[in-house]
Amino acid sequence: MPETATDLDTLVRSEYSAGFVTEIETDTLPPGLDEDVVRTISARKEEPSWMIDWRLDAFRRWQAMALPRWAHVRFPDIDFQAISYFSAPKGERPKSLDEVDPELLETYQKLGVPLHERARLAGVAGVDGTGGESPPDGATSAVAVDAVFDSVSIATTFKDKLTEAGVVFCSMAEAVREHPELVRKYLGSVVPKPDNFYAALNSAVFSDGSFVYVPKHTRCPMELSTYFRINAENTGQFERTLIIADEGAHVSYLEGCTAPMRDDNQLHAAVVELVALDDAEIKYSTVQNWYPGDEQGRGGIYNFVTKRGACLGARSKISWTQVETGSAITWKYPSVVLRGADSVGEFHSVALTRNFQQADTGTKMIHIGPRTKSTIISKGISAGRSQNSYRGLVRMNAGAVGARNHTQCDSLLIGDACGAHTFPYIEAKLPSAVVEHEATTSKVSDEQLFLCQQRGIDPEKAVAMIVGGFCKDVFRTLPMEFAVEAGKLLEVSLEGAVG
Amino acid sequence: MSLLAVEDLHVEVDGTPILKGLDMAVEPGEVHAVMGPNGSGKSTFANVLAGRPGYEVTAGAVTVDGIDIAAYSPEQRSHLGLFLAFQYPIEIPGVSNMEFLKAAVDAHARSAGLDEPSPVDFIRRARNAASQLGISADFLKRGVNEGFSGGEKKRNEILQMLLLEPRLAVLDETDSGLDIDALQVVADGINGFRSDDNAVLLVTHYQRLLNHIVPDWVHVLANGRIVRSGDRSLALALEEQGYGWVDD
Numbered sequence: 001m002p003e004t005a006t007d008l009d010t011l012v013r014s015e016y017s018a019g020f021v022t023e024i025e026t027d028t029l030p031p032g033l034d035e036d037v038v039r040t041i042s043a044r045k046e047e048p049s050w051m052i053d054w055r056l057d058a059f060r061r062w063q064a065m066a067l068p069r070w071a072h073v074r075f076p077d078i079d080f081q082a083i084s085y086f087s088a089p090k091g092e093r094p095k096s097l098d099e100v101d102p103e104l105l106e107t108y109q110k111l112g113v114p115l116h117e118r119a120r121l122a123g124v125a126g127v128d129g130t131g132g133e134s135p136p137d138g139a140t141s142a143v144a145v146d147a148v149f150d151s152v153s154i155a156t157t158f159k160d161k162l163t164e165a166g167v168v169f170c171s172m173a174e175a176v177r178e179h180p181e182l183v184r185k186y187l188g189s190v191v192p193k194p195d196n197f198y199a200a201l202n203s204a205v206f207s208d209g210s211f212v213y214v215p216k217h218t219r220c221p222m223e224l225s226t227y228f229r230i231n232a233e234n235t236g237q238f239e240r241t242l243i244i245a246d247e248g249a250h251v252s253y254l255e256g257c258t259a260p261m262r263d264d265n266q267l268h269a270a271v272v273e274l275v276a277l278d279d280a281e282i283k284y285s286t287v288q289n290w291y292p293g294d295e296q297g298r299g300g301i302y303n304f305v306t307k308r309g310a311c312l313g314a315r316s317k318i319s320w321t322q323v324e325t326g327s328a329i330t331w332k333y334p335s336v337v338l339r340g341a342d343s344v345g346e347f348h349s350v351a352l353t354r355n356f357q358q359a360d361t362g363t364k365m366i367h368i369g370p371r372t373k374s375t376i377i378s379k380g381i382s383a384g385r386s387q388n389s390y391r392g393l394v395r396m397n398a399g400a401v402g403a404r405n406h407t408q409c410d411s412l413l414i415g416d417a418c419g420a421h422t423f424p425y426i427e428a429k430l431p432s433a434v435v436e437h438e439a440t441t442s443k444v445s446d447e448q449l450f451l452c453q454q455r456g457i458d459p460e461k462a463v464a465m466i467v468g469g470f471c472k473d474v475f476r477t478l479p480m481e482f483a484v485e486a487g488k489l490l491e492v493s494l495e496g497a498v499g
Numbered sequence: 500m501s502l503l504a505v506e507d508l509h510v511e512v513d514g515t516p517i518l519k520g521l522d523m524a525v526e527p528g529e530v531h532a533v534m535g536p537n538g539s540g541k542s543t544f545a546n547v548l549a550g551r552p553g554y555e556v557t558a559g560a561v562t563v564d565g566i567d568i569a570a571y572s573p574e575q576r577s578h579l580g581l582f583l584a585f586q587y588p589i590e591i592p593g594v595s596n597m598e599f600l601k602a603a604v605d606a607h608a609r610s611a612g613l614d615e616p617s618p619v620d621f622i623r624r625a626r627n628a629a630s631q632l633g634i635s636a637d638f639l640k641r642g643v644n645e646g647f648s649g650g651e652k653k654r655n656e657i658l659q660m661l662l663l664e665p666r667l668a669v670l671d672e673t674d675s676g677l678d679i680d681a682l683q684v685v686a687d688g689i690n691g692f693r694s695d696d697n698a699v700l701l702v703t704h705y706q707r708l709l710n711h712i713v714p715d716w717v718h719v720l721a722n723g724r725i726v727r728s729g730d731r732s733l734a735l736a737l738e739e740q741g742y743g744w745v746d747d
Contacts, residue, residue, distance in 0.1 A: 452602075456610065459574075466594060469594035469642065470593050
């Protein structure tokens, strides 16, 4: 009789809904990487000579670097000559939304990211490009989107409205042409070219990404977001994002990403730099749903990303929130360099791994200025045969008088073939700094599941509820629409056939 | 037709026979107490009714309102009206009691083809049930059993029972770990729940709970079978003479 002994493992299998391929003609460089390829990428983007020189410098440095091997992940060596470094839909870059290939619009529509300005990204209805309804807190619920398809940005919405407020939101390629003074000043200032192997590679070949500048004492009138889509086969995506919040500026930015299902691994090596000047605040949220590979561990994205923010100004604040459900391998440590006095860094993370996924993710909080504060909340959920590691560094430099950090690091295991690991590094060079670290590991137990079932709740809903409870602290920090989105994403990721 | 009919039930756990031919019939409106020494199979009986994984029925049958529940999943049994109050209620951190209760009540409504109650109605019902059990509103916002005292956990089980309105409530050692005041509150909750339409099965080691909830039938379980059945006086005799007495 008690037949459907519910296997927790079967609960965490599910289909990847973003795994379709868009059939579109592309202009793709043949695989391989040398100086000519770097020059070609630069030429395609009609870049000025200083940018070419910058890329070539990065390329030469990269050639001298070795692949990092310290992360708790396993994968065969990548053949960097087998990858294509540039792929773009054929034709001129569309000047307005009306000119975008309908096939591409359809793609984003299918992904739940409509690019029409009258449509909405998620959650709140009745928003249009000219103001519309505003929630009581004054921020409008519209979201401006920069849509990046393989190596190029195909559209950026709500530009007029943002321009009115003085906010620059455009593709990186456009920023290089239109705002060279800002790009030259800040590009590579937070993540230097030789920072690490993948950052150097990105600096040499970066394709597109988003550029944001929020002027002094300006609160960005809407959420900004970039949606990254890898479509082409055997192509790497190397996006570059730079966000600058000038004195007293506020901006909230969200990044989403998906890719088709393919049996080969694909490389995604992005660099994101954030700069916050005096009293500025940047909130950067990621919902990462790259293709994670199949149940046997075939295929999936290698997500090797360098994300770092610099709190340059006094009382500035940078907050990273990430919900990581995708990628075959995730290697990523969104960090904050707390240089300004009384600046604040936050890192809130939910990382879900299942099947054969591997995640080595965490953060670095580098305290340089006095009375700087950082908070780290990391929630790792492991299922199937996956490996999920938290790796975090908290460094208190000699000048960081009165600095404080609090780290809370929780792991949840689903089933017993998975692994959860915690690698905290704490370096304190002065006695007055306060560093607190708490860590817990728990399991979604058969008892919890049975309790829910006994009360009439089906096992899929039960696991989603248990995992949702575990992630609550982090979901609270996401912008409202995306908290709903992230909750659903976890639910979808965990759903599967039962019995 | 009996509400619950158990016939010649044999159950193994990890290949070890625990229940060896158990028979019982429970009619609507009745309270039955199943007593027995440790290891007699009381908890196994409670759990197997609820369909807990790991309990293998090797022979016999269990019917609820005439429906053979052998192929029913735990949640389907719950939808049929079978409720188990756990001996050791487990925590679900971060999931508020309210969220959990709403999910359970919604699932029952859906399975019965009814609309889910509106949040306002649900909150009103939950608060009423909570106040009946002397539970503060704050309790509903806390994580399920998270940081609850033993007594609070047991009250929480009864709260769930009151909201789900089962046909058959199986209470596994609900009295254990309760001080005398809490026992009274829990017993009042159970007595308030009783109706002509439902039934209660009390699984207990001690008879003190039966001072508060008077059973119609008392069954003594020993070595996987019911060795004696009687009325309330059987429980009192057991208390006086110990379980050794029924082995004779």
